Amino acid sequence: MTENVHVISAAMIPFGKHRSSSYVGLAVPPLVDALREAGVTKSDIDAVYVGHSYGGMMTGQRICKEIGLGTVPTVNVDNACSSGATAMHEAWTAISQGTIDVAVVIGVEKLTQFGGGALPLAAEDREVKQGIIMPAVYAMRATRYLNDTAATPEDLALISVKARKHGALNPFAQFRSEVTVEEVLAARPVADPFTLLMCCPTGDGAAVVVLASDRARKKHGRAPSMRIAASVLHSGHVAEGFRDMTKPEISYDSARDAYAQAGIEPKDLDMIELHDAFSIAELIYYEAFGLAERGRAVDLIRDGKTTFGGDVVVNPSGGLLAKGHPVGASGVAQIAEAYWQLTGQAGARQIDDPRWAMTHVTGGGTAGLDHGACTIHIFEAER
Template sequence: MTENVHVISAAMVPFGKHRSSSYVGLAVPPLIDALRGAGVEKADVDAVYVGHSYGGMMTGQRICKEIGLGGVPTVNVDNACSSGATAVHEAWSAIAQGLVEVAVVIGVEKLTQFGGGTLPLSPEDREVKQGIVMPAVYAMRANRYLYETEATPEDLALVSVKARRHGALNPFAQFRTEVSVEEVLGARPVADPLTLLMCCPTGDGAAVVVLASERARARLGISSSMRVAASVLHSGRVSEGFRDMTYPEISAHSAHDAYEAAGIGPEDLDMIELHDAFSIAELVYYEAFGLAERGRGIDLIRDGRTTFGGDVVVNPSGGLLAKGHPVGASGVAQIAEAFWQLTGNAGDRQIDDARWAMTHVTGGGTAGLDHGACTVHLFEAA
């Protein structure tokens, strides 16, 4: 693969509870905005990739027909929470191989269709049959981390406080009010030690990015973009028996491979959008990404090193905890945030002189795998 690939436009709708909207209704406005933002006509689009988990058959085709976009390959991607990011990976791969020059990636999900509660999981999974749900998985991870390290529930609360502070600056975030440590700890218990404010909300949303080859970028006269420096997709390893829940191997391996591909290290990053579905996740990902030693992720959150003015800004968008987590849309929304940051268009949450960004999202879990899927992207301001 020799073709440079660029993200040349991004758009999204505010995440939240859009009960009266359909998948098509959620996705069409940002699709139009992203195409207009790039100056791309329908005739310029060579392929469309659509990430979703619960949209049903031909979600992408149903969306694209509303704007008269047809006749090109439209690929629907389901990879659980990593669906949108996987769709971006597929678009990047096609352009890097010279198969297409301009690709549109849509991430969309409508979780309010389920009425509330935890996400439905595969009934064939033996752990699901025993009653496992995602809040319980992360609660077990949190309890083990608290047991093995010096971390306290207050550290978990600090992650949520930071997320809400960042989300308050983001007009696309589902939650835009700040909270205190005391409010987080005093919120309704969900799965000990996690409280409601340590868990991402249920919601709906859509995000769209446009990717282009170097040639197409020049042809379209795009002067502001970000280069895809690495795109890594891994599925989980078969791993029966004991699992170290404090060390997400799939994320560590994916990040390592991305660093190798881009020729940089964690010290070079200016921002990270990571999969903080529950507050404990951010602490363990600090360590998996090489930002901190094992057991010392707490130092970063306690010392303010992962917020504005720190070493690296983690989840400037507010992350899943504040921005929301409509699963198929989340990975694309992360990349939209990176695009706005690296092109200087992030408004009140702009990171000074941002050059390098990482996005990371994991998808699903099933008995016998260390995780379902993990997608890591590295981007450089162009």
């Protein structure tokens, strides 16, 4: 028997440079807030799942002990940028199978520990040994996409403009100022064709959601909730030699399976939080999710179809480009945004009467894979 699983609360801290905070210091405040909002006590919690990539040993246990939470299973999950969303998938699996009733999912990361620059990748990877870094990977994708389609650097800038406009409405975003196309194009070059404002910032942050089964939701029913209609986790397709970098199979396959699991189509979505680590990603994922035909994603951004008042609002939070990208926390923060939108708690950035939301986050940096992991969730508002 498969149980329904519901998100019954969400909390996070503003993403940014929290240099004086530890992993514990980042995660405890939203953990306390999420439990309080859900009406859940420590004795109600059956398991805790914690996503992070650079937190070290027993990060989850170090966080939980600060609120006196012990004995329950605490699972630490590392799946690169998909860590938090993978932790969510594990919690959903346990509840949907009837193993537990209440789970806490924490995503946390402190990237200021590295002092700036590109994030470290696995030293033994053959491409990393040759000097590959993630800005270069996405820059190659962008170069190929601009060559093969009608997209231009101005379109990449439009994506950043949209992200910053959305982020200006989000009190949790790392960047809350709007920018123009001209400012984006004139910013410092990073990796051709990207300028600095086409790249997500590094920073620190934490987000927490509380999940419940049907019976637990009824018991702790004071908070609004959303139903998890699909939870899909894929690992990357192995291919040596040439591959089309503008068509990441892992995201195409994950989206296909998520739509099938939820019983909906792309046109049903009211909002999407997707992995826009660099501006080109948004165009590529429009196509992967079936929002546009191959090579035609630029039509959506040029025509305003993916902002407020359009067909589907993409990254109403500001996305990684504006909200920031503390990698282990990003997937859970996306889910928090979906929760606030579907329960009418998103404030100035509230979408008009949304029913369906999708979140998407990938983790990469491994030679031979399109990405190492991809996690997609689809949520339905509960009226």
